Amino acid sequence: MIINVRSLGKAKFSFFSITIATIFFLILFTGCIFSNIFLQNAASGRKEETQFSLTHISRRQFRSASLSSVKEEExxxxxxxxxxxxxxxxxxxxxxxxxxxxxxxxxxxxxxxVLKKFSGLRNSIAAQSMDAETGNWTRLNNAVLIFDKNHPLLFKFIEEFSLTFDGNKWGHNGPYLVSRVVKRVRKRPGYYFRILSSMAFYPVDWNKISGFFQKPKDQAMSRWISTKLFELNTKTYGVHLWNKQSSQLKIEEASIIDRLISDHCVLCEDIYSS
Structure with missing residues (x-):
């Protein structure tokens, strides 16, 4: 089942499940959610048509799913x-x-x-930034979350949202929230989750993303682009584009983003037409 929490009512959608990289995205505000059943079918490589229910979640169901959160009512x-x-x-x-x-x-x-399928990942969250000397993470991000249902870490995230909500601090209820909670629970028994390195999903930080859109200006930059592409294609599951910073950038020919889109994007025909 794929769940869209916006008011879409009930409908049936058909998808051809070939690989996770070719799944059509279901939008949830700024993101999408794939259920475990959907991912299992996609990872199997079967090409037959599969039916999935798209179900509206009522306000009562949402309150149940969000546990102790009373923010909407407040x-x-x-x-x-x-x-x-x-x-x-x-x-x-x-x-x-x-x-x-x-x-x-x-x-x-x-x-x-998305550069490769996520079928080997389970109960995982990725670092956004890491200490260059120690290799330890310094901040996590919630732009990618891969978890089993009823996972206790998700419960803690929701609990933290309910108890510490602050609508005036950017990131307080998002990246900073997951970072706070993981720091508190990472050594406690019973959580069983994995922290991926920043290369997994955040290989470039938001303040350097423009470099991925630029064409090579000399041989040194061409070599850097080739090296970076090899690194991305071997170590990275997906590249976060930091849309707030990159949405107005032009994709220059032979840039990293140009090459990645050419090789991996399945919905980007005529990308330069606009």
């Missing part, structure tokens, strides 16, 4: 300030956790280029 009654950050952004942070906790699967922001 905000609607004026008891909780939603803050300066757009409410949809913070609801997206919560909804991805609630739906994954209830159903399990993969959450993925839509500003990614």
């Amino acid at each position: 905000i609607s009654k004026g008891h909780k300030d939603p803050g300066e950050i757009p409410l949809a952004q913070n609801l997206s942070n919560l909804l991805r956790l609630a739906v994954l906790y209830k159903y399990g699967g993969v959450y993925l922001d839509t500003d990614f280029i």
Whole structure:
């Protein structure tokens, strides 16, 4: 089952399951969710048509899935300030956790280029940044979440959202939230999750993403691009494009992004036409 928490009612959609990299994305505000059943069928490589239900989640079901969170009710009654950050952004942070906790699967922001399938990943979250000397992570990100249903770490994320919600600090309810919680629980028994290196999904940070859009200006840059592409194709599952920073950038010919789209994007015909 694929769940879309927006008001879409009930419908049937058909997909041809070949590889995870060729799955059509179902949008959840700024991202998409694949259920475990959907991923298992896709990973099998079977080409036959498979039916999936697209089901509306009622307000009551959402409250059940989000456990102790009472933010929606508090905000609607004026008891909780939603803050300066757009409410949809913070609801997206919560909804991805609630739906994954209830159903399990993969959450993925839509500003990614997927390079290879995720079938070997389970109960995983990735580092956004790492200490160059120690190799330890310094910040995690919630743009990719791969978890079984009812996973205790997801429960802790939802609990943290409910207890510490702040609508005025960017990232407080997203990347900083998952980082806070993981720091607290990583040495406790019973959680069983994996922290992937930044190369897995965040091989370039938001303030350097423009370099991936630039064409080579000399031989040294051409060699750097070739080396980086080899590294990405061997170590990276998906490249986060940091859409807020990159949405206005032009994809220059022979740039890293140009090469990645040419090799991996299945929905990017006539990418330069606009």
